[in-house]
Amino acid sequence: MADSRNKGAAFERDLVKRLNTFFADNGVVDGNGQDLTCKRNLDQYQTAGMCDIEIPGHAIEAKAYKSGWWYAPAWWDQVLEACGDRTPVLIYKFNNKAIRVCVPIHAINPGFERDNAQTVVMTLDQWFILLGKYFKEGSYGGQKKIDGECFGQLY
Numbered sequence: 001m002a003d004s005r006n007k008g009a010a011f012e013r014d015l016v017k018r019l020n021t022f023f024a025d026n027g028v029v030d031g032n033g034q035d036l037t038c039k040r041n042l043d044q045y046q047t048a049g050m051c052d053i054e055i056p057g058h059a060i061e062a063k064a065y066k067s068g069w070w071y072a073p074a075w076w077d078q079v080l081e082a083c084g085d086r087t088p089v090l091i092y093k094f095n096n097k098a099i100r101v102c103v104p105i106h107a108i109n110p111g112f113e114r115d116n117a118q119t120v121v122m123t124l125d126q127w128f129i130l131l132g133k134y135f136k137e138g139s140y141g142g143q144k145k146i147d148g149e150c151f152g153q154l155y
Contacts, residue, residue: 011064012040012052015091019055022128028135030056051082057134059083063092071102071121080116088116091124101127 020037022028028036038055051059061079063071071092079088090102102121106112107130122130 007064008062009040011093012062015060015062016040016053018124019053022131026132026135049081051079054086057086058089059086060089060091063090064094065092066095068094069097071100076102076119083116089127091127099124103127103130 016038023036023038030036036056038053041050041052041054052062053060059079059082061075061082063075071090075090075092076088079090082088087103087107091099092102093099100121101124102119104114104116105118105120106114108120112118
């Protein structure tokens with residue numbers, strides 16, 4: 001148990017580092033004009049129903065396992081429990097395989113019905129492209145901006 005918890009925590013730290021690098025490289029700022037950064041949600045270990053990492057408009061659950069190919073439905077259920085009205089994001093990896101990201105299909109195309117049961121899986125790099133669009137426009141495809149937060153221009 002301790003070894004798997006350490007593996008999960010290490011994966012979360014790696015994701016936070018990658019996200020913060022993405023934010024810095026793309027000039028993403030928070031509502032106060034400060035560089036946006038994220039960190040691990042350490043309260044998740046004490047309280048059920050919390051995500052691993054929070055970024056504006058998104059609740060992220062991270063999973064790292066030794067073997068497998070596809071995510072477990074229980075992982076998606078876990079991020080749905082934690083997301084509230086934010087976009088649920090499941091980021092998972094298995095040893096010696098690429099990191100994968102699962103999001104609702106409406107995050108790719110807002111023309112689709114907002115149904116978190118309909119998902120799409122992509123690489124981490126592909127999700128960063130999608131995330132860049134979100135922070136550049138303040139939304140996915142022109143949906144309402146998140147509570148007055150403003151974001152820097154990308155590129």
